[in-house]
Amino acid sequence: MKILKFGGTSVANAQNIQKVQRIVSQIDSDKAVIVVSALGGITDLLLTAQNQAAEQDDTYKTTLAEIENRHIQTIKELLPIERQSSVLSAVKSDLNTLETLLEGAFLIGESTPQLSDKIVSYGELLSSFIISEYFISAGLDTSFKDSRELILTDETYGKAAVNFKKTNAQCQAYFDGNSKRITLLPGFVASSASGNTTTLGRGGSDYTAAVIAAAINAEELQIWTDVSGMYTANPKLVKQSRAITRISYEEAMELSHFGAKVLYPPTIQPVLAKAIPIRIKNTFDPDAEGTLITSMKNGGDKTVRGISYIEHIALLSLEGPGMIGIPGVSKRFFEVLSQAGISIVLITQASSEHSICIGISEAEAKVARELVNKEFDHEISTGKLQPVVVEEDLAIIALVGDNMKSHQGLSGKMFSALGKNNVNIRAIAQGASERNISAVINAADAKKALNTLHEEFFEARVKQLNLFVMGVGNVGSRFLRQLYQQRSFLKENLKLNVRVIGISNSRKMYFDPEGIELGNWEEALSKGEKADKELFFDRVRELNYRNSIFVDNTASEEVSDAYATYLRESIAIVTCNKIACSSDYSNYKELKALSRTYNAPFLFETNVGAGLPIIDTLKNLVASGDKVLKIQAVLSGSLNFVFNNFNADNTFKDIVKQAQEEGYTEPDPKIDLSGIDVMRKILILARESGYELNLEDIENQSFLPDASLKTTNNEEFFKTLEESEEEFQALYKEAAKHQSRLKYVARFENGEASVGLQHIPEGHDFYNLEGSDNIVLFYTERYPDQPMIIKGAGAGADVTASGIFADIIRIGNF
Incomplete structure (x- = not known):
């Protein structure tokens, strides 16, 4: 029957x-x-x-x-x-x-x-x-x-x-x-x-x-x-969860106790002794296999069978010196709650016996506090114990599996995954059977924690990255296009599921919690709400997704000022915006420190050399124990483009205009031509080499006339360039007379840095640098005579976007 x-x-x-x-x-x-x-x-x-x-x-x-x-x-x-x-x-x-x-x-x-x-x-x-x-x-x-x-x-x-x-x-x-x-x-x-x-x-x-x-x-x-059985996690919160085909009675009891609502927890007990199988089936999909619960233990490498959680939890903590070595305290504590019919969900006690912490239903927290404080009124009044501390708005998340006890490192794997995503753990409990590892976390983090652990233990190593992109202009639009083109490759070959959840330009912003369809992001953004940088951050924080990455494709100081707030929420940052890393040294150091403290990568490869692996290479040199002695570099793709194309047959203004139109310069080309951009880049390289330096410490040998430097808009700037054509032609003729080429060179040596226009003779490493290419020469203790050279395209929207893309992949592989 x-x-x-x-x-x-x-x-x-x-x-x-x-x-x-x-x-x-x-x-x-x-x-x-x-x-x-x-x-x-x-x-x-x-x-x-x-x-x-x-x-x-x-x-x-x-x-x-x-x-x-x-x-x-x-x-x-x-x-x-x-x-x-x-x-x-x-x-x-x-x-x-x-x-x-x-x-x-x-x-x-x-x-x-x-x-x-x-x-x-x-x-x-x-x-x-x-x-x-x-x-x-x-x-x-x-x-x-x-x-x-x-x-x-x-x-x-x-x-x-x-x-x-x-x-x-x-x-x-x-x-x-x-x-x-x-x-x-x-x-x-x-x-x-x-x-x-x-x-x-x-x-x-x-x-x-x-x-x-x-x-x-x-x-x-x-x-x-x-639903079609017991799932590896709540399918309403974890879309990648799947039905468990076979599970033991003990595993099912643990999962149902910890919130798996598909089965009422006491259900298993009557049939357990008689080994009557329980099959969970879906009325609306009767052909689905469902879950079979039996007395058979699960073999193989199935360690974690499911992840579950209980919401609306409160923690009650009783502590004080009067508990140490005094028998009967625990008995009184639990007895007063038992007599009131208050069920205890989780218990943890420090080995010092200095405190007892329990998890109960949030609805019963007020009554429990009053009862326990009344029971220990004498000890509290004499200072032997402290009044009960109650923490609310919590949840319990639990890993469940019969075979967990035979696998080392599961707890470390669990807590490491949660820690990387800024999920704060308030209490931990693990039974001697090791069938269950439970952690008390903030209720607001429950969905993120469930998805993080499910990805860690069940999802065939596919890691989901959730991007929030600020700036979708020249670089940002190319980045989204590259991401759209490569999405299948990333998932199939690199096991990365990259979703863009939010995008913003200076006028509009748009969010889709399920991921923006990148084939028509422009249309979605056009229907978005008014852009607001603070509200953008609030949305990112409220969504509270695992593996969140803020991507800054702007050149905005206001946007870079918000980096610290993102890092403090364990939200990684990928940016081509050079302002933060070239700001005051104390700010640069704070951002790096926050990145380490909150396990939030802060990557800015495109700050120097667009898509070239300059900063990453430098980091690896320093990390391996090498020491940078000298850096010589042509770091401005825009200036290299300008001076490679400027000659007696054209005008300096026209070449700068061309560079701007082709996307080699910043929207304000004065930033490039004034040398500020190159100063920021050599400053970043010096700092990444381990030196403390600020922008004002760098000597700038500017070739621009004072009138150009004092302009406040592009129209005025280009007018001054036109007016100063004779000076620019003179610079060209002087270099030609010495059979040299003009290159804007950055140097760093003995703790000092400078940037300026130089005559580069034939045979020099910089002489044949074409187009908008960059080149960096690293002289180090291991490369003292023949430097390590990195050379290639150092400007342009596509290569900069590819550099952003590469940093995202680096985070995915962390």
């Missing part, structure tokens, strides 16, 4: 009940017991009506009318007209009794636990009767049996304890004498020895089915719900 239980969503309406009937009609067993919950949402409505009546709020009548309409509508949709009359009559009779109970609560202005059990029992009693009549009308050999006649309990109303000896005897006697193929029972309800209606707690329909299964030694217990 098989036992099938169908939950509230499975019997929420006539259409779903018809699905249940089709499943039951195909059962491959001679006999079956069907246990059903109340119609979806009815139990909540019954509780609402009860509370309204107890508060003498006559809107309970409206709620009762809604309950009545739901059941009558279901009858009319399920049953043929000729069978409706008798069923409607019986249901209305029960509803009249329910109305009387609610009127009683209204008149006395209160509701007792006993009355509450009577009221809420009508959900299952009505649904089971209606469904049994529908089964009969559909031709199924069905009998209805009231569970209150089979399951006997004590009188702990709301969550009664089953008397298994009497219950088993009554179940065996009834089913031995029952010839019907299908027996339909209401879940959740039972009765006491004195005949009073009791209930088995929310989720008690699962428990009803398990009690019956154990009593009659059923072949299998099936729990039919709205």
